[in-house]
Amino acid sequence: MTDKVFDNNQVSIAGEVVGDFIFSHDVFGEGFYILEVSVNRLSNSYDIIPLMVSERLMDIKKDYKGKNIEVTGQFRSYNRHEDNKNRLVLSVFVREVTVCDEDYESSKPNYIFLDGYICKQPIYRKTPLGREIADILLAVNRPYGKSDYIPCICWGRNARFAESFTVGGHIQVWGRIQSREYQKKVTDADFEKRVAYEVSVSKLEYIEE
Structure with missing residues (x-):
């Protein structure tokens, strides 16, 4: 399969491994594991990005915590059924990975390009401080009829x-992947801390069909 298939969903992430391999699933005997990476922001904060890594790309028995790695791949989603609802789960599907030197600095530590189609009406709003925000849910096609x-x-x-x-509508976006903590209400009295992932858009183009 040529790389052209993947042109509509491109991700580059570089950061420090902050967790162990956690088993996710297997496909035809190939195991896939979640590995979390901390990626610095310009604002001196950071994002924790989950990577989906094949056991054929990295030694899952090895401890990589504290190591710097750089990966390229795609931002993918799947629906996980829990509490009688479907929850959208996002991770970077890793196609290539490099373990880097401690002082390595990537030219694209957190980069994403997506080419897809709007599947819900965008929601525009202003924050209490007057900042303008719009939320878009983008469907990005994958081979074999998946999105x-x-x-x-x-x-x-x-x-x-x-x-x-x-x-x-057909659009293209450029930006970075960000993580955001929020409180999920589980009962009338209890809340659960969760992490949401989204693309913070820095450039946006509408494609006339």
Whole structure:
């Protein structure tokens, strides 16, 4: 299969491994594991990005915590059924991985490009401080009739631009993957801390069909 198949979903991530391999699933005898990586932001904070790694790419018995790695791949989604609901689970599906030197600095530590179609009407709003935001759910096609559903968030002029989009619109976005903690209400009295992942959009183009 040529790389052209993957042109509509491109990710590059570089950061420090902060966890152990956690088994996810296997396909025809090939095991896949979740590995979390901490990626620095310019604002001196960081994002924790989950990677989906094949046991054929990395030695899953080895401890990589504290090591710097760089990966390329795709941002993928699947629906996990829990509490009688489907929950969208996102991770970077790793196609190539390199273990880097301690002082290595990547030119693309957190980069994503997506080419897809709007599958829900974008939601435009303003924060209490007046910051403009628009949420987009983007369907990105995959081989064999599958699609990944990627939440994207736009800011400022891009948010106003996105407000005019309609379902089925074809767009391209560039940006970075970010993690965000939130509180999920599980009972009337209890909340559970969860992490959501989304694409923070820095550049946005509408493709005329």
